[in-house]
Each structure stands twice: as structure tokens, then as C-alpha cells.
Amino acid sequence: MAFITTSDGTNLFYKDWGPKDAQPVMFHHGWPLSADDWDNQMLFFLSHGYRVIAHDRRGHGRSDQTDTGNDMDTYAADVAEIVEALGLRDAIHVGHSTGGGEVTRYAARAGRGRVAKAVLIAAIPPVMVRSDTNPDGVPPDVFDGFRAALAANRAQFFLDVPSGPFYGFNRAGAQVSQGLIDNWWRQAMMGGAKAHYDCIAAFSETDFTEDLEAISLPVLIMHGEDDQVVPIETSAHKAITMVRDGTLKTYLGLSHGLFATHPDLINADLLAFAR
Numbered sequence: 001m002a003f004i005t006t007s008d009g010t011n012l013f014y015k016d017w018g019p020k021d022a023q024p025v026m027f028h029h030g031w032p033l034s035a036d037d038w039d040n041q042m043l044f045f046l047s048h049g050y051r052v053i054a055h056d057r058r059g060h061g062r063s064d065q066t067d068t069g070n071d072m073d074t075y076a077a078d079v080a081e082i083v084e085a086l087g088l089r090d091a092i093h094v095g096h097s098t099g100g101g102e103v104t105r106y107a108a109r110a111g112r113g114r115v116a117k118a119v120l121i122a123a124i125p126p127v128m129v130r131s132d133t134n135p136d137g138v139p140p141d142v143f144d145g146f147r148a149a150l151a152a153n154r155a156q157f158f159l160d161v162p163s164g165p166f167y168g169f170n171r172a173g174a175q176v177s178q179g180l181i182d183n184w185w186r187q188a189m190m191g192g193a194k195a196h197y198d199c200i201a202a203f204s205e206t207d208f209t210e211d212l213e214a215i216s217l218p219v220l221i222m223h224g225e226d227d228q229v230v231p232i233e234t235s236a237h238k239a240i241t242m243v244r245d246g247t248l249k250t251y252l253g254l255s256h257g258l259f260a261t262h263p264d265l266i267n268a269d270l271l272a273f274a275r
Helices: 035-047 072-086 098-109 140-163 178-190 193-205 209-214 263-274
Strands: 002-005 011-017 024-028 051-055 091-096 115-121 219-224 246-251
Touching (some): 011 035, 024 072, 024 098, 035 051, 091 098, 115 263, 140 193, 246 263
Parallel strands (some): 024 051, 024 091, 091 115
Antiparallel strands (some): 002 011, 011 051
16 A cells, blocks of 8 residues: 655555546545545546546544644645655645545645646535634534534444435435445544544634635536535535635535435536546
8 A cells, every 4th residue: 555654754545546647636535534435536537547646634544543633734734745745736636525625725725836726526615613703604513413423432423424414315215325325434434533533623613715715726616405414505605706716516406425426427527627
């Protein structure tokens, strides 16, 4: 397996497939998953001649189970170290959920020529949690409930999430995929409980407003209209007003995990934007 060791000594697992002189597409996974969540998209873009990269965020998957640094600034700094080590330039960065926050912060700070385009799928920006400055956000007690459930019985919590709201399998008439549920659980249980616990604050409380406003490159925002995890009204509908060169694509009836439940639809739109 391939690893990069960051400046603070953390070992980060990554995949790097395809011609090294092709345009790179780097994928950033959501909480509490791993690079494996992107296998479909990586194989798809690889078949179209791209170089594809995905990493396990610190504390997740096969990367070190860190008890510190589980915050968005460190996540973005880790991305910068991977990009530098692999020599990636003019890359397309695709992030889902928490990974969309990671992409946003990284793209806002990246050196000239590093990023060509960014894609935010069911992403957390600009900010999730309700506060005096974000009165229509998600109530803080929702995230307190996440922390309590994770601490009490992480294994059961990590079955309940994909079986229900993540993929919309709690909706009437949903076509439930046990394979998706099992794979979500497998990825989640590979990571560290401390990192997963800390990351709840990172994905719910981080404000990406200034990052979105700083990004001048093309941004595609993709979001399911029935996202029960990151409500579209407080995320994509706001984020599109903050970026300078943005395109918003919404998907009627689709869930938070839309790229996994409907890969053919999402992959086609991703490829059109990449080209």
C-alpha cells in the first residue's frame, strides 16, 4: 500500500492510478469513510484517460488513527502535502460532504496552477450548524446526538446511518442496496473513533464563507434535493451565491449519497464538467 508521511509524522494512505502525465482528478471522501467510497468514479475516470487519486483522511480508513489534527485546516494542509509529493498540477478536485469542505478550504489556499476546477457533491459549505449568524442551520443538538451515538455504540450507529438517511433507504419505495450499507459500515469501522468524534465538530461548525468567496476557478455544485444529511437549502443554495464561477446542478429525489446510488447519472455530469 502507498503512504505519504506528513510534516507532523502522520502516515496517509492514498491510491494513484493511471498515466502520470494525464490530467489528475483527486477525490475527497466524506465522514467517516475512506478513499474506497470513490472506487466507481475512479474506475470511470481512469477509463476516460485521467489520472485518479484518492486518499484516506487522517483518522480514517488505512491512514493513522490520529488523536489530534482532526480539523479542517489540518485536513486541507494534508491535501497540500499529498499534492506536492505527487507533483499534481491543474487537478480537478472532487469532494463529497465533509470532503467538499476539505476541497473548498484547500482550493481557496492552493498555490497557483495546482487546481483547475472543483466539484462539491452534497457538500457541507458554507456552514452546517445553527447559530445566531446562521439561524436556519441544523440545530446543534443533532450533532450532539451524533457524538452520543458514536460514543455509546459506534458499530450500531454506523449501521443506522447508511440504512436510513444517508442513501435515502428510509424513504417509501426506496431500492435498498445491502451492499452499499455493508460497504459503508466496513469503511467507517476501519477508522478511529477519536478522529470520527472530533470530525463531527469539523464538518458541522467550520464556516467556509471566506473560502468560497476566495475561489475564482470554476466550481460545480451537485446536490440531491432529498438530502436528509446536508439539507440543500442551507448548503448548495447558499454556496452557489458565494463562488465567482459556479454552476449548480440539483437532482430531484436523490439522497446525500447520490453518487453511490446513481453513479451513471453523476459520472456523466462530472465528466462533462471535467471536459
